[in-house]
Amino acid sequence: MGAEEPSVSECAGPAQTSRPTGETRYRHVVLFRLHAGVSAAAQEEALRTLRRLGDQPGVLAWTVERSLDERKGTVFVELGTFESVQAFESFRRSDEHHAASRVMREISDWLVGDFWE
Numbered sequence: 001m002g003a004e005e006p007s008v009s010e011c012a013g014p015a016q017t018s019r020p021t022g023e024t025r026y027r028h029v030v031l032f033r034l035h036a037g038v039s040a041a042a043q044e045e046a047l048r049t050l051r052r053l054g055d056q057p058g059v060l061a062w063t064v065e066r067s068l069d070e071r072k073g074t075v076f077v078e079l080g081t082f083e084s085v086q087a088f089e090s091f092r093r094s095d096e097h098h099a100a101s102r103v104m105r106e107i108s109d110w111l112v113g114d115f116w117e
Helices: 040-055 085-093 095-107
Strands: 026-034 059-066 075-082 108-116
Touching: 026 040, 026 085, 040 059, 040 075, 040 095, 075 085, 085 095, 095 108
Parallel strands: none
Antiparallel strands: 026 075, 026 108, 059 075
16 A cells, blocks of 8 residues: 555644534535546446445545536535544545545545534
8 A cells, every 4th residue: 555644633734623612523525526538437436436435434424426517527526524533534544545545546636625513
């Protein structure tokens, strides 16, 4: 396996990872912009791969859908809710997440947004 992915604390400053008073759930949003020419079969397999990630411990809610807005190309939206930042970090370190990252790296670029709710 390649280099270990950085932890949440290495990706975001303390203000983003420390839990604000009263906030109880960690939200994770990813927008995957697919490269031009990705086949329909590869897109469907990628959606199945991403959707299976929601079966992991600590995931309270998980949605993966194709964006209805295609002005900027084909975009997949991943929205997850975790019971804690520790659950999210465990998710990120999982073999399933690493496998999904390898699949998506081949067919897309992405942006991530995480926040407390």
